[in-house]
Amino acid sequence: GAVVSQHPSRVICKSGTSVKIECRSLDFQATTMFWYRQFPKKSLMLMATSNEGSKATYEQGVEKDKFLINHASLTLSTLTVTSAHPEDSSFYICSARDTAGGFHEQYFGPGTRLTVT
Amino acid sequence: KQEVTQIPAALSVPEGENLVLNCSFTDSAIYNLQWFRQDPGKGLTSLLLIQSSQREQTSGRLNASLDKSSGRSTLYIAASQPGDSATYLCAPANSGYALNFGKGTSLLVTP
Numbered sequence: 672g673a674v675v676s677q678h679p680s681r682v683i684c685k686s687g688t689s690v691k692i693e694c695r696s697l698d699f700q701a702t703t704m705f706w707y708r709q710f711p712k713k714s715l716m717l718m719a720t721s722n723e724g725s726k727a728t729y730e731q732g733v734e735k736d737k738f739l740i741n742h743a744s745l746t747l748s749t750l751t752v753t754s755a756h757p758e759d760s761s762f763y764i765c766s767a768r769d770t771a772g773g774f775h776e777q778y779f780g781p782g783t784r785l786t787v788t
Numbered sequence: 789k790q791e792v793t794q795i796p797a798a799l800s801v802p803e804g805e806n807l808v809l810n811c812s813f814t815d816s817a818i819y820n821l822q823w824f825r826q827d828p829g830k831g832l833t834s835l836l837l838i839q840s841s842q843r844e845q846t847s848g849r850l851n852a853s854l855d856k857s858s859g860r861s862t863l864y865i866a867a868s869q870p871g872d873s874a875t876y877l878c879a880p881a882n883s884g885y886a887l888n889f890g891k892g893t894s895l896l897v898t899p
Contacts, residue, residue, distance in 0.1 A: 677831070705886055714792075714877075714889040715832075764831055768885055774839065775820060775885050779832035 673699050675767050677780035684755055685788055692750045692783045694765030700745035701767035705777070706738075709762045721748040755787040790815045792890035794878060800896040807865040809893045811878035816859050818880040822887065823852050823863050825874040832877065836863075868897045 674697040684690050694704055702723045707715040719740055720728040727740035737759075739751040748767075752759055764782040768775055791814040801807060811821075820839050824832040836845045836852040838861070844853040851864040861878055875894045879887035 675831075703885060707889075712891075714891045715887075717886050717888070720884065720886055762829075766832075766887070774837060775881070776834060776837045777822065777881075777885070777887060778834060779824070781831040782829075784829070 673697075673767075673769050673776075673778045675765065675778045675780040677765055677783050679783060680781060681784045681786075683786045683788060686756055687754055689751055689753045690755055690785060692752075692763055692765075692785075694748045694750070694767065694780050696746045696767040696769075696778070699767070699769045699771060701748075701769065702745060703768045704742060704748040705766045705768070706740065706748075706750050707764045707766070709764060709782075715764065718750075723748075752785065755785070757787045760785055760787045790818075790880060790882060790888040792878065792880065792888050794876075794890040794893050796893060797891065798894040798896075800898065801868060803869055803897050803899055805868050805897075807868055807895070809863040809865070809876050809878075809895075811861040811863070811890065813859045813861075813878075813880045813888070815880075815882070816856050817883070818856065819883055819885060821852075821854055821861050821878060821880045823850075823861075824877045824879065826877060826892070827874050835876075865895075868895075870897050870899050873897050 704721040706718045721742040742748040766777040766779045823835045838854045849866040875892040877892040
């Protein structure tokens with residue numbers, strides 16, 4: 672299957688700082704990428720839909736000014752957690768939609784473990 | 789809002805058994821449905837994709853069925869192996885292609 676990478680895989684930051692997470696589709700172009708977060712023993716929660724060349728669409732309850740999303744190219748979307756707080760500590764996972772063949776299959780990155788101290 | 793339920797929540801079996809994992813969803817207006825596996829602390833690996841017009845898909849020892857009108861999908865795993873141990877997630881996609889997840893089924897296959 673197609674490959675999606677995320678960087679970094681783990682990051683520890685101090686409260687009040689900002690952290691940027693990158694999501695790349697390595698072997699296909701993705702006009703749409705999605706950002707999820709996952710708490711321990713919980714299901715994945717969709718945060719936002721990232722569209723190449725336009726503003727992201729955020730789910731209800733997700734602060735767009737806190738979780739900045741930029742989808743500047745067909746292979747890269749970034750999520751920046753601004754002014755991070757300990758409650759932002761979580762596992763963040765991105766996915767990219769491959770429209771080849773009209774199947775719209777989604778491929779996920781390996782995730783980023785964020786710890787805010 | 790799409791609600792996804794997976795039964796059972798956890799399953800422990802000896803290797804070699806054939807397994808059935810169940811998924812139900814409340815909104816039948818889906819575009820497609822994907823089954824994933826997630827290993828601890830890792831991302832998701834796509835196992836099978838079923839289009840809304842399809843009834844089933846097969847890949848190796850895995851077979852997934854879809855009954856869209858009743859909001860159900862089932863993943864069959866034949867001849868289970870210890871390497872199959874993981875959390876299995878089903879995720880129907882809405883018209884905007886965003887996936888909706890349940891809590892998954894945690895599978896342990898013992899040697």
